[in-house]
Amino acid sequence: MTELGVExxxxxxxxxxxxxxxxxxxxxxxxxxxxxxxVVKVENPGVGDPGRRLQAPGAPDNDPWYFHQFNANKKSIxxxxxxxxxxEIVKAMLAKADVTVENMAPGTIERLGLGYxxxxxxxxxxxxxxxxxxxxxxPYEKSLAFDMIAQAAGGPTSVTGEAGQPPxxxxxxxxxxxxxxxxxxxxxxxxYKRAQTGQGRRLQVAMQDAMIHYMRVPFSRTQLTxxxxxxxxxxxxxxxxxxxxxxxxCKPGGPNDYVYIFCSRGNPEHWQRLLKxxxxxxxxxxxxxDTQNARSQRPAEVDEIITAWTRDHTKEEAMKIIGEAxxxxxxVFDTAELMAEPSLAERGIMQTIDHPTTGKVKMPxxxxxFDGRTxxxxxxxxxGQHNTEVLAGWLGMSAAEIDGLKAEGILGN
Amino acid sequence: MTELGVExxxxxxxxxxxxxxxxxxxxxxxxxxxxxxxVVKVENPGVGDPGRRLQAPGAPDNDPWYFHQFNANKKSIxxxxxxxxxxEIVKAMLAKADVTVENMAPGTIERLGLGYxxxxxxxxxxxxxxxxxxxxxxPYEKSLAFDMIAQAAGGPTSVTGEAGQPPxxxxxxxxxxxxxxxxxxxxxxxxYKRAQTGQGRRLQVAMQDAMIHYMRVPFSRTQLTxxxxxxxxxxxxxxxxxxxxxxxxCKPGGPNDYVYIFCSRGNPEHWQRLLKxxxxxxxxxxxxxDTQNARSQRPAEVDEIITAWTRDHTKEEAMKIIGEAxxxxxxVFDTAELMAEPSLAERGIMQTIDHPTTGKVKMPxxxxxFDGRTxxxxxxxxxGQHNTEVLAGWLGMSAAEIDGLKAEGILGN
Numbered sequence: 001m002t003e004l005g006v007e008x009x010x011x012x013x014x015x016x017x018x019x020x021x022x023x024x025x026x027x028x029x030x031x032x033x034x035x036x037x038x039v040v041k042v043e044n045p046g047v048g049d050p051g052r053r054l055q056a057p058g059a060p061d062n063d064p065w066y067f068h069q070f071n072a073n074k075k076s077i078x079x080x081x082x083x084x085x086x087x088e089i090v091k092a093m094l095a096k097a098d099v100t101v102e103n104m105a106p107g108t109i110e111r112l113g114l115g116y117x118x119x120x121x122x123x124x125x126x127x128x129x130x131x132x133x134x135x136x137x138x139p140y141e142k143s144l145a146f147d148m149i150a151q152a153a154g155g156p157t158s159v160t161g162e163a164g165q166p167p168x169x170x171x172x173x174x175x176x177x178x179x180x181x182x183x184x185x186x187x188x189x190x191x192y193k194r195a196q197t198g199q200g201r202r203l204q205v206a207m208q209d210a211m212i213h214y215m216r217v218p219f220s221r222t223q224l225t226x227x228x229x230x231x232x233x234x235x236x237x238x239x240x241x242x243x244x245x246x247x248x249x250c251k252p253g254g255p256n257d258y259v260y261i262f263c264s265r266g267n268p269e270h271w272q273r274l275l276k277x278x279x280x281x282x283x284x285x286x287x288x289x290d291t292q293n294a295r296s297q298r299p300a301e302v303d304e305i306i307t308a309w310t311r312d313h314t315k316e317e318a319m320k321i322i323g324e325a326x327x328x329x330x331x332v333f334d335t336a337e338l339m340a341e342p343s344l345a346e347r348g349i350m351q352t353i354d355h356p357t358t359g360k361v362k363m364p365x366x367x368x369x370f371d372g373r374t375x376x377x378x379x380x381x382x383x384g385q386h387n388t389e390v391l392a393g394w395l396g397m398s399a400a401e402i403d404g405l406k407a408e409g410i411l412g413n
Numbered sequence: 414m415t416e417l418g419v420e421x422x423x424x425x426x427x428x429x430x431x432x433x434x435x436x437x438x439x440x441x442x443x444x445x446x447x448x449x450x451x452v453v454k455v456e457n458p459g460v461g462d463p464g465r466r467l468q469a470p471g472a473p474d475n476d477p478w479y480f481h482q483f484n485a486n487k488k489s490i491x492x493x494x495x496x497x498x499x500x501e502i503v504k505a506m507l508a509k510a511d512v513t514v515e516n517m518a519p520g521t522i523e524r525l526g527l528g529y530x531x532x533x534x535x536x537x538x539x540x541x542x543x544x545x546x547x548x549x550x551x552p553y554e555k556s557l558a559f560d561m562i563a564q565a566a567g568g569p570t571s572v573t574g575e576a577g578q579p580p581x582x583x584x585x586x587x588x589x590x591x592x593x594x595x596x597x598x599x600x601x602x603x604x605y606k607r608a609q610t611g612q613g614r615r616l617q618v619a620m621q622d623a624m625i626h627y628m629r630v631p632f633s634r635t636q637l638t639x640x641x642x643x644x645x646x647x648x649x650x651x652x653x654x655x656x657x658x659x660x661x662x663c664k665p666g667g668p669n670d671y672v673y674i675f676c677s678r679g680n681p682e683h684w685q686r687l688l689k690x691x692x693x694x695x696x697x698x699x700x701x702x703d704t705q706n707a708r709s710q711r712p713a714e715v716d717e718i719i720t721a722w723t724r725d726h727t728k729e730e731a732m733k734i735i736g737e738a739x740x741x742x743x744x745v746f747d748t749a750e751l752m753a754e755p756s757l758a759e760r761g762i763m764q765t766i767d768h769p770t771t772g773k774v775k776m777p778x779x780x781x782x783f784d785g786r787t788x789x790x791x792x793x794x795x796x797g798q799h800n801t802e803v804l805a806g807w808l809g810m811s812a813a814e815i816d817g818l819k820a821e822g823i824l825g826n
Contacts, residue, residue, distance in 0.1 A: 010602035023630070035602035050679045065633035133741075135782075137760045143736030148647070148658070149743030152673040153732070157647070157660070158747040159584025160573060166660060167671060167745050169647040170583030171572025173630045178587070181594040186781040188601030189423035189448035195608060202784050208743075209762045209780035214585045216777055217436070218748045220478035223774065228669070228747035234561070234570070234582040245561070247570070247579060256641070258580060260565040266463045319566070323556030328546075330562030330621075332580050334571040334641035335631045347550045349622045361636065364629055367622035368599040369548075371615050 004348030005365060005376030011037035014191065015394070017093050017100040018042065018074065019114070022051045023147070023173055024131045024207060025103030026070035027180030032099070032187065033073035034366040034375040040390050041071065041381065042090055045078040045412020048383040064358050068380045072353070072363070076381035077390050078412040081112050086410045090114070092395050095122050098194070099187055103131035106142045116202050125200045127190045131183055135206035145207050150175030154211020159218045162233035179210035234260070237299035242292065244274075244302050247332065248310040250318055258332045259310055259318040265292055270327045277325040278309035348374035355379040387411050417761030418778060418789030424450035427604065428807070430506050430513040431455065431487065432527070435464045436560070436586055437544045437620060438516030439483035440593030445512070445600065446486035447779040447788040453803050454484065454794065455503055458491040458825015461796040477771050481793045485766070485776070489794035490803050491825040494525050499823045503527070505808050508535050511607070512600055516544035519555045529615050538613045540603045544596055548619035558620050563588030567624020572631045575646035592623035647673070650712035655705065657687075657715050660745065661723040663731055669750075672723055672731040675741045678705055683740045690738040691722035761787035768792040800824050 014037040018029045026041075026049070033039040047054040052067045080086040091114075094100055100119065102109045109115055109130070116128050133145020140153070148169050151157050156175070161168035183205050190201040212219075221229045235258075237243040242265060247258040263270035268291070275283050283305070289295050295302050310318050315331035322329035333341070339362060344350040348369070352362045356379065366375045391397040391405075405411050427450040431442045439454075439462070446452040460467040465480045493499040504527075507513055513532065515522045522528055522543070529541050546558020553566070561582050564570050569588070574581035596618050603614040625632075634642045648671075650656040655678060660671040676683035681704070688696050696718070702708050708715050723731050728744035735742035746754070752775060757763040761782070765775045769792065779788045804810040804818075818824050 008602070010606040012606075014605075031598050035598075063637060065636040066630065068636075069629040069633055135756075135760050135762065138756050140732065140736055143732075144739065144741045145743065146675060146677070146741050148673050148675060149741050152660070152671075152743035152745045155746060155748055155751055156583065156585045157671075157673070157745050158669045161581060161584075162575075162578075165575075166648045166662075167669060168574060168581060169660070169673070170569065170585070170587070171574075171631065171642075171644070172569045172583070172587070172624075172627045174583070174585070174587050174591070174627055177627050177629070178591065178594075181591075181598060182779075182781055184598050185444050185448075185594060185601060186779075186783070188598060188605065189421070190783070192427075192601065192605055192608065193423040193425075195605065203781055204785075205781040209757070209760075211585075212751060212757070212762060212777045213780050214587055214590050215748060215751075216482035216590070217479065217586045218584065219752070219777060220482055222748040222752060223478040223481075223776070224476060226749070228749040229584075230668070231584070235579045247565070247582070249579075255643070256571045256580060258565075258570075260561050260570070260582070262559060262561060264559070319553065319556075323553055326557065328557045328559050328562050330558065330565035332565045332570050333568060335568055335628060335635040336639070336641040338568055338625060338628075339632070339635055343548075343551050344622070344625070347548050347622075349548065349625060363636070364625045364632060366595075366599075367626050368595055368616055368618040370599070370603070372617075 004373055005351050006370070006373040008034065008036045008370055008375045010035040014038065014099065015097045016040065017090070017097040019100065019102035019104065019109065021049045021103060023070050023176035024179045025101055026051060027177040028131070028183045029101050030070055030072060030074065031181065031184045031366065039074040040093070040386065041074050041076045043076055043078050043383060045080055045384070048076070048078065052383065061357060068355065068358065068361055068363060071380035073378045074381055075386035075390055076383055077387045078384035080410055080412060083410050085405070085408070087113055089391070089395070089410070091122055094119050094126065096394055097123065097126055098191065099127045099129065101129040101131070101183070105144055106132060120200065123200070125194065125198045127187055127194065127201045127203065129183055129187055129203040131179060131205055131207070133207050135209055136204065138206065138208070147173040147175035150179065150207035150211050154208040155215040155218065156211055159229055159231060161231045163231055165231070167231065174214060175207055175211060178214055179205060179207045182210050182213060237303050239299050240296050243295035243299045244306055246303060248303070248307050250310050250313055250315040256332045256334045257315050259315045260330045260332070261306060261322060262328045264328065273325045274322065274327045277321055278306065280305060351377040353377050353379045356382060384412065417786055418764055419783070419786040421447065421449045421783055421788045423448040427451065427512065428510045429453065430503070430510045432513065432515035432517065432522065434462045434516060436483050436589035437592045438514055439464060440590040441544070441596045442514050443483055443485060443487065444594065444597045444779065452487040453506070453799065454487050454489045456489055456491050456796060458493055458797070461489070461491065465796065474770060481768065481771065481774055481776060484793035486791045487794055488799035488803055489797055490800045491797035493823055493825060496823050498818070498821070500526055502804070502808070502823070504535055507532050507539065509807055510536065510539055511604065512540045512542065514542040514596070518557055519545060533613065536613070538607065538611045540600055540607065540614045540616065542596055542600060542616040544592060544618055544620070546620050548622055549617065551619065551621070560586040560588035563592065563620035563624050567621040568628040568631065569624055572642055572644060574644045576644055578644070580644065587627060588620055588624060591627055592618060592620045595623050595626060650716050652712050653709050656708035656712045657719055659716060661720050663723050663726055663728040669745045669747045670728050671745045672728045673743045673745070674719060674735060677741065686738045687735065687740045690734055691719065693718060764790040766790050766792045769795060797825065
């Protein structure tokens with residue numbers, strides 16, 4: 001496989017002490033690592049970040065895939081934070097860091113002695129970042145959150161699903177990575193300023209609040225009508241809405257054999273082009289269908305006209321033919337299909353890493369191209385892989401000192 | 414209403430020439446504006462960004478809500494890009510800019526004479542950014558995309574919906590704002606480096622590729638099993654999966670009266686705590702339910718045990734009682750409920766702006782707190798509101814010159 005990734009050096013020299021776990025925090029620090037920051041994950045000896053899904057020290061690592069996704073390009077050290085010497089080491093690292101990020105349960109980092117006030121004393125110029133489920137001052141401030149909780153409490157679940165049916169949680173973990181991305185933007189803004197002024201910052205984001213940021217189209221409908229939007233699913237164009245705008249079934253009829261087809265309000269040409277490619281130019285000028293206003297009164301008829309054509313085509317054919325005609329069309333691709341799509345690998349959007357224990361893994365990369373190339377994905381670290389490198393590099397420890405720490409169990413082995 | 418927002422100056426002095434429209438591009442440049450950059454939207458005279466939903470010049474602005482969300486804190490100038498003088502003005506602005514962003518249909522910016530090669534000649538240090546539906550080199554490279562197309566072609570739709578039913582597009586516009594956030598991170602990384610080196614960059618992201626970034630949990634399941642994950646909805650815990658992990662119905666039974674309840678794999682205490690708060694301590698130690706492994710074989714029984722309690726509580730009560738007991742729980746809040754939630758306004762996550770034509774609007778703010786405060790939301794600009802300010806400020810034009818341009822129709826009025 002061609003290696004298209006390039007090592008980005010945008011954040012070269014930026015040091016991040018990373019206390020994050022699972023996804024909301026790790027996705028944030030990983031984006032900094034992809035941009036070239038040195039991100040050191042501080043993990044508990046034993047099983048480390050619970051996102052590693054390690055059952056017990058030494059047990060087979062039989063599900064490393066989740067961890068690989070969110071911890072590429074990072075380093076890992078293991079330090080027992082409950083030992084005074086371990087805490088001292090981490091504080092020495094924080095004294096040298098530009099950024100630190102944590103997303104532990106409410107109150108945990110403070111109980112470890114690494115709350116904002118403590119860390120600020122050690123390093124007033126640090127950018128200290130916290131991701132929680134709910135905001136300080138919210139009625140749910142002390143509650144735990146995971147992706148599905150954030151997507152419920154922040155709105156996304158309420159607008160997903162079929163008309164008249166219960167809500168559905170959106171499948172992807174937008175609650176986690178969607179939050180991580182907002183924190184990454186904020187950190188980078190703070191870093192830009194800090195490069196000029198040395199100014200430290202405390203940054204905090206709640207997953208519930210982050211979801212609201214992604215809910216602004218539904219909010220704009222509530223501002224218009226005063227009501228929460230009703231769910232409408234997506235397999236039918238809606239009476240009074242944009243028509244067509246729906247998922248249409250394709251051959252051979254598998255669970256994901258659908259294509260989304262959409263004619264925008266702003267471009268009347270979309271409908272004319274669509275009629276042409278589906279062989280229904282006989283309907284050109286037909287006043288039942290010729291304008292959005294007319295079609296919005298006949299959604300079922302319009303859907304049937306389109307379905308008669310899509311049923312005879314695969315979703316790939318439909319997407320290509322309709323898309324090339326200048327009408328928005330998107331096949332419903334699933335992860336297996338995307339994993340097998342050659343152009344994603346050719347373009348460096350999927351990259352194959354060679355992990356020391358897992359072996360070759362094809363995985364998504366940071367999808368933005370810098371001067372035509374994506375960032376090179378490097379394997380996620382083994383637990384404690386960089387103990388020696390980081391303690392020597394950051395803190396100037398000698399090999400003998402590090403061996404001493406290991407012997408005392410401070411580093412867990 | 415208390416005004417909690419503060420004007421952030423992280424990106425003070427950063428100049429952005431903004432050619433974006435609708436949401437994927439505008440959400441990106443808006444995040445830069447919230448961090449303090451000077452973002453100038455360049456709009457066509459007449460109706461401007463189609464996201465304004467203006468019907469015609471001078472027609473009533475009866476649906477400004479969508480535009481307000483994605484263009485807060487920006488400036489607007491109107492320039493006829495098809496006039497040689499208009500193009501010259503925009504090029505003079507690009508010569509002074511740090512960043513430019515566009516998300517027009519494929520080929521459009523190049524046809525305007527503002528493609529990367531042209532702009533690089535004017536300003537080699539610029540960060541030139543493009544958001545498209547599909548990547549250069551993708552089979553769909555020239556196709557249009559909107560949110561629903563990206564969510565279909567990038568995977569999210571395939572993992573959303575009920576078991577055995579067609580896929581459902583996730584309701585929020587993750588395809589748009591989700592893409593904008595990844596571009597914002599990349600811009601900020603490039604800006605950080607550029608402050609040291611002056612290095613310009615070309616950044617490109619495709620909405621399909623951006624969706625893959627949010628799909629990494631489903632990808633991790635495909636890496637484990639070789640298959641695309643089947644849809645499972647969210648109103649039932651799944652046989653063999655985490656149990657409980659579902660939406661449970663609450664009183665009074667409205668369309669969004671559900672609470673998500675979840676017991677994590679890593680914390681066996683969650684189930685014990687849950688039994689206590691729902692008054693079923695009689696089941697403590699019952700081997701049918703006591704471990705995740707046991708419960709994963711009896712999802713329907715577990716769901717019924719929990720539903721018997723949730724049916725007698727509102728979702729707010731359920732979320733509060735279960736959450737305070739240390740078990741992850743999230744009510745399904747809809748936009749109307751979130752709009753009315755006092756703590757969101759008290760915490761500055763929702764802010765009320767006073768727009769010159771729309772009046773008071775309560776809207777979501779950038780949800781990350783900087784030293785305890787969110788960024789102050791300023792109203793989205795009127796079309797061409799900043800013509801004089803920007804042309805004088807950026808290009809040193811005199812009032813007479815600007816009047817001349819207006820008289821010639823270059824600025825559209």
